[in-house]
Amino acid sequence: MIRGHHAATAADPKGLHRSGSIAGLAPLWSAATRGAPTLCATPRWLECNEPPNAGGLHYAVTADTRGALAVRRIDAGGFPANDPLAPFTADTPLEPADRQRAKALAAALRPYLPALTPTAAALLPGAYAPGVLAPEEPPVIAALLDELEATAERWRCPTSAVMHVPDTAHALRTALAARGYAGATTLAQTVLPLPGGTFDDYLAGLTSKRRRNVRREARAFAASGMTVRRAGIDEFTSEHAELHVRQLRRYGHDATAAQMVDIVRRSARFFGDWAVFLVAxxxxxxxxxxxxxxHSGELHPKMSGFSPYADRHFAYFALVYYEPVAAAQELGLRRLVLGPGTYDAKSHRGCRIEPRTSYVRVTHRAAAPLVADLAALADRGGRAALRRAAAPDTP
Structure with missing residues (x-):
């Protein structure tokens, strides 16, 4: 249950209910997002991910609860996957013929970058889905995009963005292009469809070579002396947290075990009943x-950690792929939602690679054409890289 929410006020003349926290809109939000039943769109998920006493958050729901909007203010230097300007400030996949052109454009854009932040970004925290949740109906989408742009103006954000739009959101993509948003596809959601039955049914959907590789990894893990059990989330301790911190530090992130324990304890208060905690x-x-x-027929891995011993004995694949597959099948779930990155490894294990496009609109006149040209190059390179990673191979 969402704690402490208050009833949303009546819709304003533009036909929107608004709040600076999801608690102010929880019942209306649930009604508006019933067509998008995913973990990261739930009021519980959104409230858990709100910083305490934080500004820079805005939620809106249409009066008829047909659409909803979640906006966050993003400052410079944020987490790259949720930074609308990351494609223009970091290395992204590019086609060889585009590299010199992109280098020249990036150099020309660099002096303007400080003037392009902060951004008002429509996104869901911890997700690779847009913060514009609406049916494929242009009037509903237009009302939500008007609200996004009004919020950017109120916050004095020179850039507005809609993050992680799937290719299937045709009306939203069309509306964004018509408003002058530039789109770049630099990552993908990865999803493993799960057959019913047992783990052997999952294996049957892989090629014979991949089945052999999975069985080889499973044998090596079994021979390690490690065993896996499903624990209660209340059993998460600093020992587990240290394993996750070790993993974070390998990728340049600074964190402490105490911080991780606090995060998991907070998560347990909001959605511990949804937790699947697997320990080797x-x-x-x-x-x-x-x-x-x-949630909603899907299993979403969100945190993991491994010791040096586990690294040497295929525990990553056991705990991030194979054991979650078996657990999801036991729970009757349909999909394992794994997030972006390591596309080759995921494709080899049966995942679908679903591109996500992030759209930005900048008000800086000199920067806007540079952003548009760079976005086009990043989009072409990103899509080509994802196509290569998702190259089919017939079982």
Whole structure:
């Protein structure tokens, strides 16, 4: 249950209910997003991910609860996957013929970058889905995009954005292009469709070569002496947190075990009943874990960690792929939602690679054409790289 929410006020003359926190709109939000039943669109998920006493958040729901909008103010230097300007400030996949052109455009854009932040970004935290949740109806989408742009103006954000739009959102993509948003596809959601039955039914959908590889990894893990059990989320301790911190530090992130314990305890208060906590143990001590959440027929892995011993014995694949597949099948779930990155490894294990396009509109006149040209190059390169990673191979 969402705690402490208050009833939303009546819709304003533009036909929108608004709030600076999801608690102010929880019942209306739930009604408006019933057509998008995904974990990261739930009021519980949104409230858990709101910083305490934070500004820079805005939610809106149409009066007829046919559409909803979540906007966050993003400052410079944010998490790259949720930074609308990341394609223009970091290395992105490019086609060889585009590299010199992109280098020249990036150099020309660089002096303007400080003037393009902060951004008002329509996104869902911890998700690879847009913060514009609406049916494929242009009038509903137009009302939400008007609200996004009004919010950007009120916050004095020179850039507005809609993040992680799937290719299937045809009306939203058309509306964004018509308003002058530039789109770049630099990542993808990865989804593993799950057959009913057992783990052997999942294996049957892979090529014979891939089946052999999975079985080889499973044998190596079994021979390691580690065993996996499903634990309660209340069993998460600093020992597990240290394993996750080790993983974060390998990728240049600074964090402490105490911070991770606090995050998991907070998550447990909001959606502990959705948790699937899998722990690999050896001689009674944790060597690795994965923490996922089950919702609306999907299992979403969100945190994992591994010891050096676990790394040497294929615990990553056991705890992020194979054990979650088996757990999801036991729970009757239909999909394992794995997020972006490591596309080759995921494709080899049966995942679909679903491109996500992030759209930006900048008000800076000199920067706007540079952003548009760079976005086109990044989009072409990103899509080509994703196509290569998703190259089909017939079982």
């Amino acid at each position: 143990e050896r001689a009674g001590r944790p060597e690795g874990f994965s923490l996922s959440y089950a």
